[in-house]
Amino acid sequence: MFRKLGFLVLAACAFQVQAKVDATQAARLGQDLTPLGAERADNAAGSIPAWTGGVQPPAGYTPGMHHPDPFAADPVLYKVDQSNVSQYAALLPEGQRALLERYPDYYLRVFPSRRSASAPQRIYDATRANAVNAELIANGNGIKGAFAGIPFPIPQDGMEAIWNHVLHYKGDQTHFVNNQAVVINGRASFIKRDRHIFYVYNREGMDEQGLDNTLLYYKYRVTAPAKLSGTALVVQDPMDQVLSIRKAWRYSPDDRRVRRLPSLAYDSLQPDTSGLATADVVDSFNGAPDRYEWKLVGKREMLMPYNSYAVHQQGIAYGEIVGPRTLNPELLRYELHRVWIVEASLRKGFSHPYDKRRFYIDEDSWQILAVDLFDEDNELIGLQESHPISYYEVPMFASTLETLYHLEDGNYFVDGLDNNEQMYDFGARLSPRDFSPAALRRGGN
Template identity: 35%
Template sequence: MKKTTSHVALILSLMIAGAAQAKVPAAEADKLGKELTCVGAEKAGSRDGMISAYSGKWLGTPPGIQYTPYAGQHPIDPYSSEKPLFSITADNVAQYESRLSSGQKALLARFPKAFRMDVYATHRDFRYPDYVCDAARKNALHAEVVDGGMGVKDAVIGAVPFPIPKGATEVLLNNTFPYRAFSEDTVRDLANVLSDGRVSWGRGHNTNINRVNGVANAGEPLDSTMAYSRSLVLLPEREKGILTVSIEPVNFVTGKRLAWSYDPGTRRVRQLPEYGFDQPLGGSGGKMTIDSDRLFNGSPERYNWKLLGKREMFVPANSYKLHGKTVKYADLLKPGVPNADFIRWELRRVWVIEGSLKEGSRHLYGKRVLFIDEDTWHAVMSDFYDTRGTLWQYAYINHYYAFDLQGWQPGTAFYHDLNSGGYVGYNLFQERDKGPILNKGNLNVKMFSPEAARSAGN
């Protein structure tokens, strides 16, 4: 009874706080595709010229590159001939600190010889398909926040719900519903790199269906389900064969994140009583939580969110070199920090939002600051603080424009524990035969049921 009463109280409080936030008038939506890109980024470059103006000259595979779509081919770098403009190190950090996060500055201080940031020319050369632009305009005119940020109404499939956001909640929901692959099939590695350089390995076969994107249903209203996910453990051996399927709702008040797990030892499927928040992500050694995948995912209910504005910052971008098939883990995963030779940093504009843990709520992170790229609406970096307010972790995701997706794909991410000096290399596929197989369209929702998990295990 106490749990039911608390849940009702939460819903009532969210409904009171969640009066629908205004959609933008037509005159403002008309900026999309003009002074703004079709998904809401500023087209103009920065005053100092370091951030280039948006060109959007390429859709899909650029000229001169041989690429086979929907086959898991590793990314090919269209900027492979470029050299860094300069490097940010512990010696010159003061010159650039206004464009760095607290986590970046902490890594520079802790690993002054190993961590550096090679800064390259900023490129904004890729664009989205026309149907994404059409969906973004519809959403700008009609989509609204409901239930205190726990959901969206009157949004359509195919683009972020709020290309012209007015507050933190809308920015966060854009990160929840970015344009991304509607189907994905990946075998990926996870490396828990200890402070002395030793590595504990994990591997999984992950498949996903993202229901809020896809050309076949673009422009149609969102339904109640956001995504389906399935994860089969391949490593370590002691966990091999564990299979988890999950379902993600569009609205966390009217729906719930559900998950089931098949245990090969008992040959049984059980529903997980809770899935998400600060449950540790398997194989990460406590350096990642379920809701820190993609830097933030799931219900936003445990935090108060505040918009800190838009900043020009050095963030990972156009990260093709890192994901090449010739990259070896032994060369990449070094003690303390990954090999800086593989990481590309660019100056870009990012939205900055801060989540502070609500009084009475529980989470390992007392505060989390998210940096969300204006061109892609993907979170690219995050600073994580413990419940005492001390900076604890810094993480960043290396995105690249996937030619078969015609949009940005989150690639390998690094999650740094600033206390222990260790880190996790997450979503590694450099040494796998194939990279992510995107938008092949060969997955169906029946593959993500408890019954399917039981059949796959048996």
């Protein structure tokens, strides 16, 4: 089903040999492979269906709605809990097994598998061109010969696979309001943020010359609670973050000043997360890959969070979603899907709370769905999960909710709670000028 793949060789010349695929391989895209490189066919058991183009919006849906669940009538096939976790152990990330073994009232509801992921046709077309042109450069910290689409739809090593996640399509520009929660000793504290993102790599009309080593621009403003209201952040994110570091500025309403942050990458802590989240766990992983060695382990069928419309629906109280130890399992959906498994091991000379990470990447979208986190003693200490849906109006497949569980102390972090906010605006009128320190200062007045 897949070729045996060895360890990543970090020499630049090796990247150039491995990166491109020939025209014969690229011709498989849209044939036995989907346009983004997944296996189109069903699995041997029939428990994973063939990909047929994604999901269509349910009748009555209009943009601006919280996306109705097209699979609401699906039955629960079975539940995995503390009593039967050993039976399903081979299908679960280590971190998920740890949660099930620890909490007797936690469980996974497993539903029929629905391959709902899709992207615009222009992303498919760009992916086909990238397959024969894209190369890793600068020891894997940069890419040339690629724009808009997935750079390496037929990946040859772990670094290519992680770049596919970093660059998978998430729209052109977005304005949205959502909430994050820090759960410590079973008690949740919520922060509401008004956010804007302007994507450069994926946007319509982009070509390689127009990238100028820029991936995206991002900013947010805290609107609640009152003690943090007005605090703001702006980020300018380059493609190659070794060549040009990520730039970030923070505005404080107390003194009405904008200050450049010395670092907002790697293991630096995200502001306002009570130390529970490092900068590079946003969207499951982001930023430069240079501090890890990457291994493409292969592809496996696993139980993953998927089609998480139930937890996305409008009007659910955030306290009903965020429990004292985990998210409410009655609102979560898991399905059997094929995922690429990538292991990242911290290189000598660098420090990070996560000495090793094991990523589970959706074959259909390249969205990371789960991550096992290990410390320097190779002890499992954390689990990340992304709960994705299809945003019909774009279309794109991305997380609606992300969690990071700390397995040692039972605390956890949640981001993306939007049930009681206006739905995302994917047509927001934005430009790079809106993401400067001066714009941040003007917004604070």
